[in-house]
Amino acid sequence: MARTDRLLRLLQAMRVLAAPVTAARLAEETGVSLRSLYRDIDSLRAAGARIEGERGYGYRLLEDDALPPQTLTRLEVEALAIGMAEVRSMGDPALAEAAAAILAKVAATLSGEREQHLLHVISKVYRPDARYPPSEALDVIRRACWREDALAIRYEDEHGALTARTILPLAIVYSERRLIVLAWCRLREAFRMFRIDRIREVSPDGASFRPRRVALLRTYLAQLGA
Structure with a gap:
């Protein structure tokens, strides 16, 4: 891992983990030795981050110069907390982790x-069960959307x-x-909606459709408007 990426990961760990965070816990989170961890903390301090604590006690991030100050109203804070809580309740582990990182x-x-x-919002999201069932295909599909990679799937229709x-x-x-x-189906040569819970197998096809994704989305939205 590049040193810059490691320092950013260390900052994020100090934002998310309950303070004070021990050096051993931070070293585990960033995948470095204790000696490297102490050097990274010194580097962050030299760059302007206010980090309280010392070896044997634990560390707390007081001021984070890596992010600009935010001026949010009380209602905006409430909306942000509710939105992220809704994302965490969906049942998608990757998005749940991302939502927690955003709040931190x-x-x-x-x-x-x-x-x-933000920590004590008056509105709460209560969902005893995840909205969507877990799916092993979801991460593969998400990466393919980002990279504009074609996918080979085996799909089960409503009749089995x-x-x-x-x-x-x-x-x-x-x-x-x-x-x-939402996808362009090469079999039907048309836009189709595939339920992810009915995708039985999914794998990269090996072909890229970059840079067609934006154009295809525009065509789809134009068809909806028509």
Whole structure:
């Protein structure tokens, strides 16, 4: 891991983990030795980050110059916390982790009063069960959308019949009850919505459709408008 990436990862660990965080815990989180960890903390301090603590006690990030100060109203803080809580309740582990990281980063840039509002919002999201069932295909589909890579899938229709398809994944759609991938289907030569819970197998096809994704999305939206 490049040193810059390691320092950013160390900053994020200090934002997220309950303070004070021991050097051993930070070293484990960033994958370095204790000696390297102490050097990285010294580097962050030299760059302007205010880090309280010392060896044998633990560390606390007081001011984070890596992020600019945020001026959010109390209602904006409330909306942010509710939105991230909803994301965490979806049942998508990758997005849940990202939502927690966003809150930690924003909290690090708020004033003391607004930070307390973020930590103690008056509105709560309660969802006893995840909205969407877990899916091993989701990460593969997400990466393919980002990279504009074609996917080979085996898809089960509502009658239980399996078909082999090659699709160009454009977007993941979070409907009220289901996860869907919007894609261009090469078998049908048309836009199709595939329920992710009905995708039985998925793998990269090895072909790229870059840079067609934006153009395909525009065509799809134009068809919807028509």
